[in-house]
Amino acid sequence: MPSTPYIANKPKDIPTPEALRARIPGWGVDLDPKDRPSYPREVFDPAGTGAHWDYPDEQQGREGRERSIEHGQLTPVFGTSAPLKGVSGSIRRYAYRYGEGRAAHWLILLLGDRVDAWGAHAKSFATLRPDNPITETGVLAEGRRHGIASRVGKRRVDVNHQWLDPIVVGGPWVAATAGAVLVARAIVRRARH
Amino acid sequence: MKAMVYRGPYKIRVEEKPMPKIEHPNDAIIRVTTAAICGSDLHLYHGLMPDTRIGHTFGHEFIGVVEEVGPSVQNLQRGDRVMVPFNVYCGSCYYCARGLYSNCHNVNPNATAVGGIYGYSHTTGGYDGGQAEFVRVPFADVGPTIIPDWMDSEDAVLLTDALATGYFGAQLGDIVEGDTVVVFGAGPVGLYAAKSAWLMGAGRVIVIDHLEYRLEKARTFAHAETFNFAEYDDIIVEMKKTTDYLGADVVIDAVGAESDGNFIQQVTGTKLKLQGGSAIALNWAIDSVRKGGTVAVVGAYGPIFSAVKFGDALNKGLTLRMNQTPVKRQWPRLFEHIQNGYLKPNDIVTHRIPLEDIAEGYHMFSAKLDNCIKTLVIANPS
Numbered sequence: 299m300p301s302t303p304y305i306a307n308k309p310k311d312i313p314t315p316e317a318l319r320a321r322i323p324g325w326g327v328d329l330d331p332k333d334r335p336s337y338p339r340e341v342f343d344p345a346g347t348g349a350h351w352d353y354p355d356e357q358q359g360r361e362g363r364e365r366s367i368e369h370g371q372l373t374p375v376f377g378t379s380a381p382l383k384g385v386s387g388s389i390r391r392y393a394y395r396y397g398e399g400r401a402a403h404w405l406i407l408l409l410g411d412r413v414d415a416w417g418a419h420a421k422s423f424a425t426l427r428p429d430n431p432i433t434e435t436g437v438l439a440e441g442r443r444h445g446i447a448s449r450v451g452k453r454r455v456d457v458n459h460q461w462l463d464p465i466v467v468g469g470p471w472v473a474a475t476a477g478a479v480l481v482a483r484a485i486v487r488r489a490r491h
Numbered sequence: 492m493k494a495m496v497y498r499g500p501y502k503i504r505v506e507e508k509p510m511p512k513i514e515h516p517n518d519a520i521i522r523v524t525t526a527a528i529c530g531s532d533l534h535l536y537h538g539l540m541p542d543t544r545i546g547h548t549f550g551h552e553f554i555g556v557v558e559e560v561g562p563s564v565q566n567l568q569r570g571d572r573v574m575v576p577f578n579v580y581c582g583s584c585y586y587c588a589r590g591l592y593s594n595c596h597n598v599n600p601n602a603t604a605v606g607g608i609y610g611y612s613h614t615t616g617g618y619d620g621g622q623a624e625f626v627r628v629p630f631a632d633v634g635p636t637i638i639p640d641w642m643d644s645e646d647a648v649l650l651t652d653a654l655a656t657g658y659f660g661a662q663l664g665d666i667v668e669g670d671t672v673v674v675f676g677a678g679p680v681g682l683y684a685a686k687s688a689w690l691m692g693a694g695r696v697i698v699i700d701h702l703e704y705r706l707e708k709a710r711t712f713a714h715a716e717t718f719n720f721a722e723y724d725d726i727i728v729e730m731k732k733t734t735d736y737l738g739a740d741v742v743i744d745a746v747g748a749e750s751d752g753n754f755i756q757q758v759t760g761t762k763l764k765l766q767g768g769s770a771i772a773l774n775w776a777i778d779s780v781r782k783g784g785t786v787a788v789v790g791a792y793g794p795i796f797s798a799v800k801f802g803d804a805l806n807k808g809l810t811l812r813m814n815q816t817p818v819k820r821q822w823p824r825l826f827e828h829i830q831n832g833y834l835k836p837n838d839i840v841t842h843r844i845p846l847e848d849i850a851e852g853y854h855m856f857s858a859k860l861d862n863c864i865k866t867l868v869i870a871n872p873s
Binding site for chain 2: 455
């Protein structure tokens with residue numbers, strides 16, 4: 299006799315509710331799909347949120363705050379973690395000319411992120427606390443948290459690509475350094491001639 | 492104050508930052524006691540999330556003590572111990588009025604496709620997060636809740652995202668009695684989703700991962716059957732075999748953007764950032780659920796397109812359900828389940844580290860060292 303799904307019956311190896319209740323603490327306490335916190339998905343209850351306003355007061359400092367062009371207005375409240383500035387800020391502000399549905403919006407933002415990071419690293423060398431790849435990557439945890447034992451003999455799939463991480467992190471720096479050396483050599487060569 | 496700050500992909504450090512200020516009448520300033528590192532923080536850490544700016548402080552899972560409140564705050568006062576949902580939300584917009592707190596339209600000027608989240612880049616509004624000594628919490632009368640006296644502090648911080656999200660993921664599956672539920676990912680959210688599936692009447696719960704120590708936790712903590720996908724040539728075929736070739740009724744993707752199992756997806760999705768993340772767990776979910784079944788997604792993905800097998804989803808007649816979790820909607824029921832002993836959230840905590848060690852904490856979590864499942868960050872010892 300063929301088995302499910304080639305016949306109408308459900309699979310036969312599901313334990314009974316009694317057996318499950320005996321084995322699993324709380325089995326079935328949320329059995330009724332209509333008695334779960336997210337049912338129904340939308341519940342109109344503006345009075346139940348704690349808000350005592352119809353529209354919130356507007357936060358100060360709104361001038362120049364970037365926003366998605368898919369918004370009809372600047373939201374009344376917003377984060378102020380890291381305002382746009384410098385070259386990366388200009389790149390990001392340019393990205394906000396594109397709607398969220400456009401790949402250009404997100405890819406330009408990613409470019410802004412990388413320029414921001416490169417600029418911050420370069421600037422850090424003019425401070426008393428330059429970036430330290432040893433402490434900032436937390437790589438010392440490899441020794442303190444059993445880096446080898448955590449990987450060897452574990453059949454972990456992520457080991458297949460973790461070797462790429464140092465290249466992702468260090469690759470741009472190696473490329474930038476090589477580029478700088480080539481440019482310097484070209485300048486010196488030209489000066490000699 | 493001391494705060495974790497982002498310095499570029501794979502690089503963070505603790506710096507002195509200015510104290511957060513009241514910037515809106517309904518703001519509060521919270522002195523963070525405990526925060527947590529979430530799997531989705533790794534997407535920021537790896538440079539996957541667009542508009543993650545240098546100097547940004549991560550951390551959307553945190554609890555603390557009210558240090559200061561704005562002039563319009565009515566429900567909190569200085570000294571209250573509070574837990575803060577990871578959603579920043581106003582409580583009064585079109586979406587909040589309908590209970591979709593994670594989709595609030597009044598807090599994130601940078602994007603309409605996602606609501607506000609603490610410490611999760613400017614794409615979610617540009618709010619500094621709680622992996623710091625202090626944090627600004629907007630709409631103090633809406634999001635934060637005073638921690639009940641009976642509640643363990645570690646359980647409280649786990650309720651701010653991971654537990655609520657796992658429980659929400661199980662709800663998105665619309666589980667009915669006797670369903671076979673497969674959960675991809677044995678991280679904190681996957682473990683909680685598996686545990687929650689039983690509460691909703693699942694008949695079988697199967698958890699899939701490639702980290703054996705996490706699968707062991709899925710067996711002991713979540714009473715689940717487990718499959719290590721690294722041991723099989725084709726995990727989808729195994730799922731068909733174990734369900735009499737029917738497929739699971741419900742599959743929950745609790746992995747998200749950095750899922751493992753396909754080298755090309757990993758390289759294009761997480762190394763080269765050409766996708767909104769590696770979509771292999773989502774594709775496996777689509778392929779291992781039965782026709783007419785439901786795929787619930789609570790693993791986080793970025794805003795860029797991902798290579799998803801949408802044709803299979805269409806041809807199988809699947810229901811795909813997903814959202815960021817409206818955390819506070821889950822709390823009353825989860826409080827009951829904790830009090831009744833059905834859920835013990837902090838059973839999955841493996842590491843507790845001081846804020847000063849957070850760079851090593853991120854590396855440990857990212858590289859899955861030392862059998863790490865959940866790491867708590869002690870910002871201000873209470």
